Amino acid sequence: MTRWLATRSPEASPTLQLACRAQHFRRWEIPRSSYPMTRPGYLTWRAKLKSQAASQVAELLASPAVEPALAGEEIERVAALIRKENLKSDDETQILEDVACLVFLDDQFDEFEKKPEIDEEKIIGFAGRDATAIYSRVHADSIIQTTIPVSKRIGQLVTSTPLPPPVQPPSPPPPSSKPPLASLISSHDFAAAAFSSFPAKTFAFVSSAATDLHTHHANTAAYSAIGLRPRVLHDVTAVSIRTTILGHRVTAPIFCAPTSLGKTVHPEGERELGRACKSLGIAQVVSTSASFPLAEVMDAIRLTPPLPANGREQQQEQQDIPVFFQLYGVFLTVDAPVPGKREADERLAADESTHTPMSGTRAVNDAAGGALGRIMGKYIDASVSWADIAWLRGCLPSGVPIVLKGIQTAMDAVKAMEMGVEGIVVSNHGGRSLDTAPATVLVLLELQRCCPEVFDRMEVFVDGGVKRGTDVFKALCLGARAVGIGRGALYGLNYGAEGVRRYVEMLNDELETTMKMCGVTSLDQVHPGLLNTGAVDHLIPQSAAEEHPYAKWRRKPEGNSKL
């Protein structure tokens, strides 16, 4: 359906695209045999299919799991299209009907024609009436004659009727519906723009998270559940959000978290992200699964001219922008010994030419799908353990910091501190690894409660679900040195470096506003007392112990059972 929609209507609106993909939603639930094999039976069956698919799809689209959320009118429009309302007067409904017909011609016509009950008159009727009408609308004889080779017969029937002269489709195909960058003013706007303009597979790969998405949603929801305690009557004329990360000065406590396969979003992928980070004066962590080798990312960064210094005194920082990987430090991701099960990514086949030069692995599809996330599974070593941290330290030149990314409990934060690493990222991979793992801001609270000393002995970073300047502020109040942005940076990258800059500057502005409203002017003034965490306190473990607080029963080893 998607392919034929692109042919029939390259400029199809996002709602039409959705309706097109969803029009046969759970069709198998109402088999044709459940209605009499007569024409009235057929028509009733079709009407039932449409109304059931429309209401099920509307229900699904309204669920909180759908991100970014769709407006009620958009959902209603998708449902109306699936119901094929106003077929004669609504151009989009007509396009949807045409696409269904084209799919039939392409895929099912030959089988249909062979059925004994289908006589010549019906075929000629269908070809002369329906197919010719579509043909006239599409205005491109190549569609029927060349791209449906199996249906030669229909081609003959159609082309034997008088037709308007073929008109070439507009070239080049118009760009997908991407709103102008200047119209985007929130992280949600960027996500919506990505939804309407990324190819379906790219959006599935970037936005997806593990299984039922609980952790993915909890990351953001936990920030909303924490309240601010605004303080008034402080002089907040000038605020500074500058800080340092592992000894390097940066203009904001925000960094681009490592994300793989940047080319799926922008042809210059991580190189373009690097240009944006350099001109912003913020840190970038480059993934081992980047679309470019590290040296090429570094070249792009080196060649990026610094922007003129602005109010945040960027110029000095631009000489010293930390790129973490193997230069300024090593971020070792520890929360994904195996890839998470990301079903939205799994369901759509991957482009098998997608590969990651640093790991040397490539996308592969099979009957179950083709998650791009599987690429990582091909080189991750599930046997890596704490002992390897000491080994890694021995391999690195002295002074190169190690940061463990993916710490999710006080126990592991303490262990990391004892191993002497310079930093940790409290992260659950943006909810992409293990569903129902805790929201990361709650893990910061756990560290505050159970092992506050870690904040003095290492730099603690956090990522996951940060969508607002208030989120950044809350993380910093709870001891984070800086926050990582994963998906958001890729949604910005949809518009190139300029988009990433707009995205980060938008968060910076929101952060500054929050600081002013809370009566603080620099990041060394933030502290947990500026927050009300009452709504989540009961979720925070009481100690850094392995034991469950009260459930003590343990399974007996096999063989000792008295039963």
Ligand SMILES: Cc1cc2nc3c(=O)[nH]c(=O)nc-3n(C[C@H](O)[C@H](O)[C@H](O)COP(=O)(O)O)c2cc1C
């Ligand atoms: C498309 C995508 C690819 C990612 N690839 C990596 C990766 O290669 N290595 C890694 O440590 N984390 C990876 N992550 C996780 C991010 O570094 C980060 O932890 C997460 O995205 C933060 O959550 P957020 O997207 O809600 O900001 C990836 C995340 C996304 C969305």
